[in-house]
Amino acid sequence: VHLSRGTLRVYPGPLDATATAPGSTLQRLVLAWYRERACQVFAHRLAVLRRDPRIAALGRPGTLGVRRMRRRWGSCFRDGRITLNIELLAEPLPLVDYVIVHELCHLREHNHSPRFYRLMDEVMPDWRTRREALRRSTTAGFLAGP
Ligand SMILES: [Zn+2]
Numbered sequence: 120v121h122l123s124r125g126t127l128r129v130y131p132g133p134l135d136a137t138a139t140a141p142g143s144t145l146q147r148l149v150l151a152w153y154r155e156r157a158c159q160v161f162a163h164r165l166a167v168l169r170r171d172p173r174i175a176a177l178g179r180p181g182t183l184g185v186r187r188m189r190r191r192w193g194s195c196f197r198d199g200r201i202t203l204n205i206e207l208l209a210e211p212l213p214l215v216d217y218v219i220v221h222e223l224c225h226l227r228e229h230n231h232s233p234r235f236y237r238l239m240d241e242v243m244p245d246w247r248t249r250r251e252a253l254r255r256s257t258t259a260g261f262l263a264g265p
Pocket residue numbers: 221225230231
């Protein structure tokens with residue numbers, strides 16, 4: 120297994136027993152690669168989304184972090200940090216965009232008030248369709264294993 124420049128190469132060959140054990144080198148490498156890839160993709164989508172002046176006007180997140188989350192796709196802290204669930208990487212980009220825009224709206228409205236949803240309607244009129252698709256997703260939790 121070789122990790123460089125965002126590419127993970129897994130060479131065919133006999134796996135030793137530790138390779139399938141939890142916390143194994145292989146598992147950590149795959150996760151590290153996945154995290155790096157997620158950071159790149161999410162940061163790129165954020166940049167693309169912010170080309171829309173209405174979205175740019177929501178504000179710029181302090182940092183855009185990535186981590187594994189069990190029950191949510193993203194979160195926005197009051198200090199402006201946004202964290203996205205690493206597992207979003209497996210979702211289609213329109214759904215990734217939906218979560219990013221949802222969290223960006225929290226920069227302005229730190230709640231799910233009617234004002235928050237009005238903001239969502241303004242910047243992403245079809246957000247409900249995307250939310251539905253995300254709710255039907257079977258991807259959540261796949262990195263956590265059985
Ligand atoms: Zn929210």
